[in-house]
Amino acid sequence: MATKFLAKALLASVALATLSGAVMAQEFDYGSFPGYTLKVKLIGGTQYEKLYTRIPEWEALTGAKVEIVSSKNHFDLDREIKQDIASGQITWCVGSNHTSFAPQYGDLYIDLAQSIPASELAKYVPGTLQSAMVDGRLVQLPRVTDVSNLYYRKDLYEDPAKMEAYKAKFGTDLAPPKTFDEFKQQIIFFADAPNLYGTAFAGKDEGMSGRFMEILRANGGDLFDANWKPTFNSPEGVAALQWFKDIYDAGAVPAGTVNYTWDEIGQAMAAGQLAVDLDWPGFAGFYSDPTASKIADHLGFAVAPVGTSGKRGGWSGSHSFSVTEACDNKPAAVSLAVFLTNDDSELMEAEAGNLPTRSATFDAAVKYFNENGKTALAEMFPIWQASLADARTPPLIPQWIEVSNVLWPQLQAAIVGEKTPQEALDQAAAEATTILEDAGILK
Amino acid sequence: MTTDVQSLPQTRTKDRVSWFASPRAIPYVLLLPAIVVILSVVLVPLLVSFWTSFTAYNLTKPATLYQFVGLRNYQRLLTNGDFWWAFGRTFVFVTITLNLEMMLGLGLALLVNKITWGQRTLRTIMMFPMMFSPILVGFQFKYIFNDSIGLLNNALFDLHIINQPIPWLVDGTLANFSIIFAEIWMSTSVFAILLLAGLMALPKEPIEAARVDGCNPIQVFQHITLPFLMPFVYIAMTIRSLDVARAYDMVKIMTNGGPAGRTELLWTLMTRTGYQNSQMGMANAMGYVSIILSIVFTFYFYRKLVAARTFMGGAQ
Numbered sequence: 135m136a137t138k139f140l141a142k143a144l145l146a147s148v149a150l151a152t153l154s155g156a157v158m159a160q161e162f163d164y165g166s167f168p169g170y171t172l173k174v175k176l177i178g179g180t181q182y183e184k185l186y187t188r189i190p191e192w193e194a195l196t197g198a199k200v201e202i203v204s205s206k207n208h209f210d211l212d213r214e215i216k217q218d219i220a221s222g223q224i225t226w227c228v229g230s231n232h233t234s235f236a237p238q239y240g241d242l243y244i245d246l247a248q249s250i251p252a253s254e255l256a257k258y259v260p261g262t263l264q265s266a267m268v269d270g271r272l273v274q275l276p277r278v279t280d281v282s283n284l285y286y287r288k289d290l291y292e293d294p295a296k297m298e299a300y301k302a303k304f305g306t307d308l309a310p311p312k313t314f315d316e317f318k319q320q321i322i323f324f325a326d327a328p329n330l331y332g333t334a335f336a337g338k339d340e341g342m343s344g345r346f347m348e349i350l351r352a353n354g355g356d357l358f359d360a361n362w363k364p365t366f367n368s369p370e371g372v373a374a375l376q377w378f379k380d381i382y383d384a385g386a387v388p389a390g391t392v393n394y395t396w397d398e399i400g401q402a403m404a405a406g407q408l409a410v411d412l413d414w415p416g417f418a419g420f421y422s423d424p425t426a427s428k429i430a431d432h433l434g435f436a437v438a439p440v441g442t443s444g445k446r447g448g449w450s451g452s453h454s455f456s457v458t459e460a461c462d463n464k465p466a467a468v469s470l471a472v473f474l475t476n477d478d479s480e481l482m483e484a485e486a487g488n489l490p491t492r493s494a495t496f497d498a499a500v501k502y503f504n505e506n507g508k509t510a511l512a513e514m515f516p517i518w519q520a521s522l523a524d525a526r527t528p529p530l531i532p533q534w535i536e537v538s539n540v541l542w543p544q545l546q547a548a549i550v551g552e553k554t555p556q557e558a559l560d561q562a563a564a565e566a567t568t569i570l571e572d573a574g575i576l577k
Numbered sequence: 578m579t580t581d582v583q584s585l586p587q588t589r590t591k592d593r594v595s596w597f598a599s600p601r602a603i604p605y606v607l608l609l610p611a612i613v614v615i616l617s618v619v620l621v622p623l624l625v626s627f628w629t630s631f632t633a634y635n636l637t638k639p640a641t642l643y644q645f646v647g648l649r650n651y652q653r654l655l656t657n658g659d660f661w662w663a664f665g666r667t668f669v670f671v672t673i674t675l676n677l678e679m680m681l682g683l684g685l686a687l688l689v690n691k692i693t694w695g696q697r698t699l700r701t702i703m704m705f706p707m708m709f710s711p712i713l714v715g716f717q718f719k720y721i722f723n724d725s726i727g728l729l730n731n732a733l734f735d736l737h738i739i740n741q742p743i744p745w746l747v748d749g750t751l752a753n754f755s756i757i758f759a760e761i762w763m764s765t766s767v768f769a770i771l772l773l774a775g776l777m778a779l780p781k782e783p784i785e786a787a788r789v790d791g792c793n794p795i796q797v798f799q800h801i802t803l804p805f806l807m808p809f810v811y812i813a814m815t816i817r818s819l820d821v822a823r824a825y826d827m828v829k830i831m832t833n834g835g836p837a838g839r840t841e842l843l844w845t846l847m848t849r850t851g852y853q854n855s856q857m858g859m860a861n862a863m864g865y866v867s868i869i870l871s872i873v874f875t876f877y878f879y880r881k882l883v884a885a886r887t888f889m890g891g892a893q
Binding site for chain 2: 212213239535544552
């Protein structure tokens with residue numbers, strides 16, 4: 135019996151040792167590159183640059199030096215990268231990337247799945263990692279994920295007069311909207327222009343296309359069919375566009391929202407001018423900061439509404455890092471990309487209110503928020519994490535931005551009343567068809 | 578005879594060498610570096626971009642630089658309503674902006690010219706708007722004209738002039754007005770400075786003679802001052818017409834050509850086509866068609882300039 139117990143104990147300790155050995159083996163080896171200078175092009179801006187304070191740690195770890203040869207906002211960086219491709223001057227190794235931009239760059243970047251052990255990749259949120267792939271190649275390592283959910287003003291939703299008025303008018307209790315129809319109803323109900331608007335939406339560029347895509351998918355439609363034929367001029371698409379038009383015509387959003395991007399929406403929400411905001415996780419820190427936001431003390435969070443199909447649109451995307459094919463020291467470049475998205479880096483991103491891309495970071499971040507009195511962010515994180523299950527990126531084809539650029543002006547035309555939703559979407563679908571036919575994607 | 582024929586090429590070579598060594602060649606040799614630089618930074622890019630307008634050149638696919646498509650880009654442009662709307666809007670935008678800038682600049686120059694104390698300080702202050710980057714001016718006016726948090730609407734609300742916000746950057750007419758206003762704010766001083774230089778160079782004798790002959794101030798301005806200033810006006814017009822036709826930064830920041838293309842100018846359309854959509858071949862075709870606009874304005878103003886100088890007599 136004793137021998138049997140001893141044998142079992144021995145077996146268990148061997149198994150434990152093997153397991154801990156396996157765990158140790160799973161630690162990523164950042165390598166050693168003394169004297170090497172790694173050239174990188176990184177997205178600039180306050181919210182992105184805090185992470186770069188970790189670069190000296192990587193330099194100390196590997197002996198390499200990092201030279202930031204370019205630091206710009208993502209649109210300017212995208213333009214610069216395209217010029218580099220055109221001139222054949224890819225003299226840098228690591229570049230900031232985004233799931234919406236990545237398909238445009240062809241074979242500029244390497245397949246990271248060939249250079250990073252599967253055990254390391256398993257630490258990333260599976261859906262987020264999946265959306266970082268283009269044509270089956272992992273061309274980017276995600277650093278933060280974006281998915282939209284609702285920020286709302288609790289003081290409005292808990293105002294007895296408004297609760298009573300809402301109940302009297304619609305026969306239901308006033309609570310954060312569960313469907314887009316309910317969302318529209320509440321946006322119009324709260325609007326008291328010019329002091330208070332129901333909401334605001336990004337009305338131009340990819341922001342407009344993305345929001346439309348989100349409601350279109352929530353209604354059960356999609357941008358393209360399986361053969362890449364544009365299908366967004368379907369009844370689901372018309373209903374999605376009508377949603378924007380209805381709240382615009384009702385004066386429930388600022389008239390200028392068709393020119394707004396995220397900055398204006400964020401400022402308006404923080405100034406207490408909007409009742410509800412369907413927006414990115416990055417705004418949580420700003421909205422809950424009492425020194426910058428008037429709504430910090432009554433900020434509520436709720437998961438995004440569903441459409442007529444009962445699903446969420448879940449428009450999602452990730453900021454990321456990629457490694458160039460032309461890099462003269464790919465192991466060093468991969469090492470930096472992994473380092474800037476490892477557990478410690480992701481915790482740093484999460485502490486700033488960004489949605490991390492590693493599974494383990496979510497719990498660690500919530501613990502950090504609770505310990506540091508950031509209860510709003512602790513409340514927000516699980517809601518945003520839950521919505522990741524429905525997250526979907528825009529179509530991962532090189533022509534997405536081009537299609538978006540023919541789509542959003544037509545969406546605007548319908549919203550401001552120059553065309554009917556059907557006319558506008560038919561026009562955009564015809565132009566998108568030409569783009570996809572020219573590209574050889576649609577036969 | 579054989580010897581003569583063989584020596585002919587040698588004689589020519591000697592002639593060429595001796596020409597380069599002669600004093601006649603010195604100006605050309607000295608200009609050579611400038612010619613090489615101009616050819617490399619102006620002519621070569623012009624030729625390359627002209628070539629790309631006949632190709633399916635996609636910025637992210639360098640191989641498409643050699644994919645010749647003939648006149649396809651130009652044929653598509655002919656039937657592209659968005660392009661021709663942008664073309665027409667740019668024409669109207671340039672015409673209105675130039676005329677308003679000229680009139681305001683002339684008024685400013687005449688006023689400043691009357692000042693005898695502190696004129697230098699005023700001239701410096703007048704140049705302040707020109708010192709700002711067009712992007713910053715765009716952001717400044719974007720927030721001034723913002724319908725919900727903008728300075729202008731808030732002032733109008735406080736003065737009880739409006740009770741509903743005015744959508745300055747949304748309504749087609751108001752949005753174009755707002756952009757023109759921003760452009761005028763930034764660049765009127767270019768006209769003012771150039772015309773002030775003209776006024777300062779204005780000979781006093783003809784004016785005094787006209788006054789002695791009994792001309793009133795309006796007649797002096799109409800028949801003496803203005804004709805003398807016209808060459809300066811047309812030079813300023815030519816320079817500014819090229820500047821305004823290239824308007825991009827402010828429009829990009831304030832409206833990005835929207836909403837629904839209401840403020841789309843040639844450069845916002847071309848930049849979106851070339852850089853965001855990567856269709857550089859098509860964007861360059863747009864550029865070459867758009868050059869027509871610049872040529873029309875430049876040709877018109879040069880003709881007017883020559884006529885004005887002829888009118889001045891002896892000023893040529």
